[in-house]
Amino acid sequence: MSITINISPSMHHLTDGQTTVKVEGDNVGQCIEELIRRFPGLKPRIFDNRGKLRKYIDIYVNKESSFPKELVQPVKDGDELHIMLLVAGG
Amino acid sequence: MLTKDEQEKYARQIMLKGFGLTGQEKLKKARVFIAGAGGLGSSSATYLAAAGLGTLRIVDYDKVELSNLNRQVLHWPEDIGRKKVGSAKDKLKKLNPQVAVEAVEEKITQANISRLIAGCDLIVDAMDNLPTRYLLNKVAIEKNIPFFHGAVYGFEGRAMTVIPGKTACLRCVYRGTIPEETFPVIGVTPAVIGCIQATEVIKYIVGMGQLLANRLLIYDGLNMKFTEFKVEKDPNCPHCGQPAGDNK
Numbered sequence: 001m002s003i004t005i006n007i008s009p010s011m012h013h014l015t016d017g018q019t020t021v022k023v024e025g026d027n028v029g030q031c032i033e034e035l036i037r038r039f040p041g042l043k044p045r046i047f048d049n050r051g052k053l054r055k056y057i058d059i060y061v062n063k064e065s066s067f068p069k070e071l072v073q074p075v076k077d078g079d080e081l082h083i084m085l086l087v088a089g090g
Numbered sequence: 091m092l093t094k095d096e097q098e099k100y101a102r103q104i105m106l107k108g109f110g111l112t113g114q115e116k117l118k119k120a121r122v123f124i125a126g127a128g129g130l131g132s133s134s135a136t137y138l139a140a141a142g143l144g145t146l147r148i149v150d151y152d153k154v155e156l157s158n159l160n161r162q163v164l165h166w167p168e169d170i171g172r173k174k175v176g177s178a179k180d181k182l183k184k185l186n187p188q189v190a191v192e193a194v195e196e197k198i199t200q201a202n203i204s205r206l207i208a209g210c211d212l213i214v215d216a217m218d219n220l221p222t223r224y225l226l227n228k229v230a231i232e233k234n235i236p237f238f239h240g241a242v243y244g245f246e247g248r249a250m251t252v253i254p255g256k257t258a259c260l261r262c263v264y265r266g267t268i269p270e271e272t273f274p275v276i277g278v279t280p281a282v283i284g285c286i287q288a289t290e291v292i293k294y295i296v297g298m299g300q301l302l303a304n305r306l307l308i309y310d311g312l313n314m315k316f317t318e319f320k321v322e323k324d325p326n327c328p329h330c331g332q333p334a335g336d337n338k
Contacts, residue, residue: 006317009246009310019313055266064320065263082319084308086264087243089273090130090218090280 001077003031008085014041028059029071031081046083056086092118096188100142106298113296114142120295121145123207123235125198125226126216127174128152129161129275130240133284134214134291136164139182139189141292146182147192149206150174161277198222203229212294214287215239215260220267224329227252227260231330238290240283244274245311247283250302250321251290254330257303262324262331279311 005021012019021038025031036043048054059066060082066073075081092114097104100114120143124131127150135146152174154165162174169177175193182191196202198217203225207213213230215238217223223239230237230252237252239260252259286307293299306319325331 009312010243056268057266058263060319063318065322067265067324082317084319085243086220086266086268087241087246087248087273088218088220088223088268088270089242089275090126090128090216090240 001025003075003077004080005031005035006080006082008083010085010087011042011045011083014045015039025075027071027075028061028066028069028073028081031075032059032071032083045085058082058084058086060084091115096142103141108298109296113298116295116297117142117292118144120212121147121210122212122214122291123210124148124214124216125222126150126218127162127164127178128158128216128218129242129277129280130216130284130287131178131214132162132164133281134216134240134288135178135182135284136185137285137288138214138291139186139191141288142186143189143291143295145190145192145210147194147206147210148175148178148182149194149196149198150178151195151197161275161280163277163281198225200225204233207233207235211235212291213237214291215241216284216287218273219270220264223260224264224267228329230254231259236294238287238294240280240287242273242275242279242283245276245279247279247309247311248306249283249286249290249309250306251294253301253303258321258323259327259330261329262327263306263321276311279309282309282311 001024002022007015023031023034104114124135127148154169154172164178164181173195175195179191179193231254234254239250241248306321308317
């Protein structure tokens with residue numbers, strides 16, 4: 001069971017420069033939990049201080065939006081997640 | 091009708107299959123609203139002017155600063171301290187004197203947005219903040235005006251095209267906001283994204299190709315990757331969902 005998480009470029013400094021990380025989990029939430037265990041600096045970027053997914057984080061499973069299921073969306077071996085941060089510059 | 095000079099100037103795009111004189115005439119008749127004369131506005135407006143768009147209405151209330159010059163290529167060192175819209179208009183008119191450039195020095199707000207976009211067929215999102223993008227998206231939906239989204243940060247950018255009533259809108263895809271900040275950016279990023287927005291505008295007007303509709307395109311300049319995400323209309327979207335929500 002291996003899920004690939006693609007990290008938004010603006011968070012690469014929090015994953016020691018890794019652009020993708022392989023994790024295990026049955027749903028998106030478990031995958032992100034493992035990701036954060038390995039890279040704790042990601043936690044405040046992804047979750048607010050009440051543990052809720054920040055509204056400026058978008059999660060895509062196999063390039064389709066996981067909203068509104070997000071953290072509870074099931075994943076299977078070989079799936080690919082993208083954790084994207086909203087950007088607003090012009 | 092195109093003049094002889096115009097036919098010669100645009101000959102290389104008129105010769106494109108599916109473009110032709112008809113496509114060029116459609117561009118000449120089009121009136122495009124460009125929200126922002128910064129990085130995205132510089133590149134999108136430059137290529138829309140070069141392509142022979144009829145009218146570009148550029149709206150911005152900022153003045154040119156030295157720190158703008160790494161990316162806002164319509165503004166030059168001698169423009170520092172000038173209104174951005176005036177500086178942009180001068181360059182665009184030099185590039186293509188046949189294009190009508192309307193320079194509007196105003197901040198886009200809920201109160202003036204309807205007046206500012208009146209008479210325009212399309213909206214190019216070249217803003218630097220999400221609240222104004224949401225305002226533009228909302229009015230685009232209400233007035234049935236196609237909306238061409240772009241945004242950048244560092245080496246990363248994104249683009250998406252919204253066709254009201256048919257495709258996902260910005261609020262179907264983005265739910266939150268982020269604090270306004272002085273964001274890092276390398277000039278090539280808004281150049282890439284602004285050109286993608288201009289490409290979408292031209293395709294829409296001429297009626298060629300497949301738009302970035304229901305597709306969010308992410309550009310990662312550091313790893314030189316384009317990734318496309320499928321997005322869908324959200325039935326509960328506060329802007330385009332049914333019934334109409336609170337429109338925040």
